[in-house]
Amino acid sequence: MKTDVLIIGGGIVGCAIAERLAREGIAACLVERDVVGGAATAASMGHLVVLDDDPEELSLSAYSCARWNELAASLPAAAEYRRIGTLWIARTEAELAEAERKRERLVAAGIAAERVSAAQLQVLEPALAATLVGGLRVPADAAIYPPVAAMWLAQRAIDAGARLRCGVAVEAIGDREVLLSDRSRIGARHIVVANGCAAPALLRGVPVRRRKGHLLITTRMQPAVHHQLIELGYMQSAHGTNTESVAFNVQPRATGQLLLGSTRQFDDHASEVTPRLLQRLVARATEYLPGLTQMTALRAWAGFRPATPDHRPLIGPWPSCDGVWLACGHEGLGVTTALGTADLLAAQLLGQELPFDAAPYAPARFAASSEHCHVV
Amino acid sequence: MSSEVRLFIDGAEFRVPAGISVAAALRHAGYEATRRAFDASPRAAFCGMGVCFECRVRIDGSERLGCLERVTDDMDIRCDA
Numbered sequence: 259m260k261t262d263v264l265i266i267g268g269g270i271v272g273c274a275i276a277e278r279l280a281r282e283g284i285a286a287c288l289v290e291r292d293v294v295g296g297a298a299t300a301a302s303m304g305h306l307v308v309l310d311d312d313p314e315e316l317s318l319s320a321y322s323c324a325r326w327n328e329l330a331a332s333l334p335a336a337a338e339y340r341r342i343g344t345l346w347i348a349r350t351e352a353e354l355a356e357a358e359r360k361r362e363r364l365v366a367a368g369i370a371a372e373r374v375s376a377a378q379l380q381v382l383e384p385a386l387a388a389t390l391v392g393g394l395r396v397p398a399d400a401a402i403y404p405p406v407a408a409m410w411l412a413q414r415a416i417d418a419g420a421r422l423r424c425g426v427a428v429e430a431i432g433d434r435e436v437l438l439s440d441r442s443r444i445g446a447r448h449i450v451v452a453n454g455c456a457a458p459a460l461l462r463g464v465p466v467r468r469r470k471g472h473l474l475i476t477t478r479m480q481p482a483v484h485h486q487l488i489e490l491g492y493m494q495s496a497h498g499t500n501t502e503s504v505a506f507n508v509q510p511r512a513t514g515q516l517l518l519g520s521t522r523q524f525d526d527h528a529s530e531v532t533p534r535l536l537q538r539l540v541a542r543a544t545e546y547l548p549g550l551t552q553m554t555a556l557r558a559w560a561g562f563r564p565a566t567p568d569h570r571p572l573i574g575p576w577p578s579c580d581g582v583w584l585a586c587g588h589e590g591l592g593v594t595t596a597l598g599t600a601d602l603l604a605a606q607l608l609g610q611e612l613p614f615d616a617a618p619y620a621p622a623r624f625a626a627s628s629e630h631c632h633v634v
Numbered sequence: 635m636s637s638e639v640r641l642f643i644d645g646a647e648f649r650v651p652a653g654i655s656v657a658a659a660l661r662h663a664g665y666e667a668t669r670r671a672f673d674a675s676p677r678a679a680f681c682g683m684g685v686c687f688e689c690r691v692r693i694d695g696s697e698r699l700g701c702l703e704r705v706t707d708d709m710d711i712r713c714d715a
Binding site: 514 | 671672687690697715
């Protein structure tokens with residue numbers, strides 16, 4: 259069996275790439291070892307957010323959020339795309355000053371953002387603690403239900419001629435071919451590794467580490483929450499290298515339920531919920547939303563983000579390995595940046611004009627660790 | 635010990651066998667749906683063992699799982715959870 263491009267991993271990134279390539283008329287084959295939109299995609303929050311702490315993260319996330327917005331009208335209702343906006347919340351004057359710097363960076367990039375006073379905060383979100391000093395509102399950010407969005411992208415890929423193989427794993431990457439767990443092989447001119455945390459198992463030296471996260475969902479909250487609420491200290495948690503951190507990050511679902519995050523752990527590889535971290539998550543959230551003490555937690559789960567050393571994804575050719583491309587290492591931003599990743603990777607692979615500069619995401623920046631290649 | 639307890643469901647008085655669960659009491663009193671999902675579709679006890687969370691009711695003001703709570707005298711059960 260032969261194909262032009264074989265994509266490993268049916269998470270939201272792999273599905274977006276398959277969809278993009280299939281629309282270009284490329285014979286694409288997507289191989290998913292389990293179910294489409296499972297693993298990190300299913301465990302994630304689905305916050306489509308423009309992040310500005312790093313200029314490269316800003317261009318990728320802003321481009322991708324605009325692409326999601328273009329698709330919004332075509333998405334099925336079950337994908338629950340909602341433009342809820344993000345409210346970044348300050349507890350201190352120092353955080354308020356950070357909100358202003360954030361506003362300036364976003365506005366410079368063409369993203370609408372407005373400062374919110376303490377009084378306005380109480381009007382926008384009466385459930386928030388009265389002691390909070392203000393924040394920043396980014397109205398265009400959205401939320402989505404990632405597994406459905408991934409399945410929809412996969413179906414669009416199939417409708418455009420792509421093939422999908424589910425329930426079979428890629429065991430090894432060879433020279434212009436992959437070996438599957440059923441012992442069959444698929445030849446491909448290009449192989450795209452989009453399997454997140456599993457990438458290092460196929461390609462030695464890919465600098466992706468598992469970073470565990472927890473989420474918890476409540477029953478319906480009163481008073482209702484309207485925006486995605488995030489503490490301004492969130493980026494310290496996300497971009498820090500601490501082995502363990504917790505930050506307030508809450509999303510109202512369409513049902514009125516609240517999705518509570520977030521935790522980050524490097525050294526916990528157990529897929530089960532870690533009760534101590536869940537306690538810290540709830541304690542943190544309760545500081546911002548005191549009414550949570552009256553709420554019922556319905557379920558909690560844990561997942562693994564594929565993290566790179568510089569918190570930027572790996573998008574582009576894998577050096578020293580002809581025909582092998584990476585689209586992995588998106589940490590907590592894979593759902594947001596799936597469409598931008600697909601456009602950037604497809605443009606490189608097809609030799610088209612790039613939508614934005616590819617260099618910051620080039621896997622070659624970690625070239626020193628990529629000496630080994632074919633292992634079949 | 636009395637073989638029956640008196641309780642209230644959405645304000646109406648019922649007598650049910652002592653020692654049964656709130657979920658069973660609701661069935662005993664003729665309730666099929668014990669709450670509504672946000673799209674107004676009916677929900678009631680499914681797993682009966684505290685896992686599915688579908689039998690949520692408000693008991694004496696607090697959200698509880700009907701299948702895990704035993705009936706007590708004068709219990710106030712509300713199907714608005």
